[in-house]
Amino acid sequence: MSKVVLITGVGRRLGLVLSTRLLEQGWQVIGTYRTETPVIETLRNLGMEAYKVDFKIQQEVNDFIGKIKDRHARLDALIHNASDWLPESDTGRHFETIEYMMQVHVNAPYVMNLELSALLQASDGMADIIHVTDYVAEKGSQKHIAYAASKAALANMTLSFAQLLAPKVKVNAIAPALMLFNETDDNQYKVKARAKSILQREGGADEFIRAVEYLLASTYVTGRTLPLDGGRHIK
Ligand SMILES: NC(=O)C1=CN([C@@H]2O[C@H](COP(=O)(O)OP(=O)(O)OC[C@H]3O[C@@H](n4cnc5c(N)ncnc54)[C@H](OP(=O)(O)O)[C@@H]3O)[C@@H](O)[C@H]2O)C=CC1
Numbered sequence: 579m580s581k582v583v584l585i586t587g588v589g590r591r592l593g594l595v596l597s598t599r600l601l602e603q604g605w606q607v608i609g610t611y612r613t614e615t616p617v618i619e620t621l622r623n624l625g626m627e628a629y630k631v632d633f634k635i636q637q638e639v640n641d642f643i644g645k646i647k648d649r650h651a652r653l654d655a656l657i658h659n660a661s662d663w664l665p666e667s668d669t670g671r672h673f674e675t676i677e678y679m680m681q682v683h684v685n686a687p688y689v690m691n692l693e694l695s696a697l698l699q700a701s702d703g704m705a706d707i708i709h710v711t712d713y714v715a716e717k718g719s720q721k722h723i724a725y726a727a728s729k730a731a732l733a734n735m736t737l738s739f740a741q742l743l744a745p746k747v748k749v750n751a752i753a754p755a756l757m758l759f760n761e762t763d764d765n766q767y768k769v770k771a772r773a774k775s776i777l778q779r780e781g782g783a784d785e786f787i788r789a790v791e792y793l794l795a796s797t798y799v800t801g802r803t804l805p806l807d808g809g810r811h812i813k
Pocket residue numbers: 586587588589590591592593611612613614631632633634658659660661662663682710711712713753754755756757758759
């Protein structure tokens with residue numbers, strides 16, 4: 579019987595590569611997306627059960643959770659990948675920024691973990707929750723203060739949910755630094771960003787997938803954050 583994984587933010591970049599790889603490996607993948615693109619139809623054609631959910635809207639999160647509880651008796655993994663990398667507002671809309679960052683990176687994962695914990699407990703083996711945080715959760719960020727704070731809160735929830743859901747469910751985090759550049763990143767930015775780590779490179783999507791696969795295969799790691807930072811922490 580195929581294992582069932584719910585991955586948030588499957589529509590592009592790391593979430594897209596990860597969900598496609600797990601589909602290829604025979605996982606039954608439930609994915610959430612915010613933006614309707616042709617990619618979503620491609621994923622559906624590969625067998626993904628895809629739901630349009632904007633985590634900014636609490637009712638959409640609640641409705642989504644209700645559908646999952648109605649349609650599934652178990653989950654083997656829940657991966658919180660969805661994220662918006664929002665800098666501080668330059669129009670003074672500071673309450674909106676921090677509230678949105680907390681909503682996407684903390685509130686939605688918090689409610690989904692609590693509401694879907696019974697499905698995880700129904701897994702045949704050990705189940706997994708993986709929070710995708712960020713290197714800046716430990717170090718802070720001058721230009722993404724609210725983002726970093728929300729990722730730090732998500733990292734802290736790893737500790738609490740690991741205690742709450744053991745021994746049946748492992749709860750870990752992955753804290754990437756530079757994994758993928760964005761299309762808008764110019765060469766000057768890329769040179770500067772690579773130089774922040776002592777390995778002087780970006781991690782790449784496969785590094786992220788290997789970290790997920792390691793945590794899913796583990797039977798003795800929980801409450802931990804797996805850093806993917808190219809040695810930036812000792813620079
Ligand atoms: N890329 C990197 O170098 C790094 C990434 N990370 C973390 O890794 C994870 C993946 O990164 P990456 O692939 O670059 O992320 P992207 O920002 O490229 O994509 C994030 C995904 O989250 C979805 N999303 C964003 N906002 C919302 C929302 N309000 N509701 C629902 N879904 C939403 C997007 O949906 P849609 O596309 O459908 O709009 C998108 O698919 C993230 O958690 C990120 O913080 C951490 C450090 C470095």
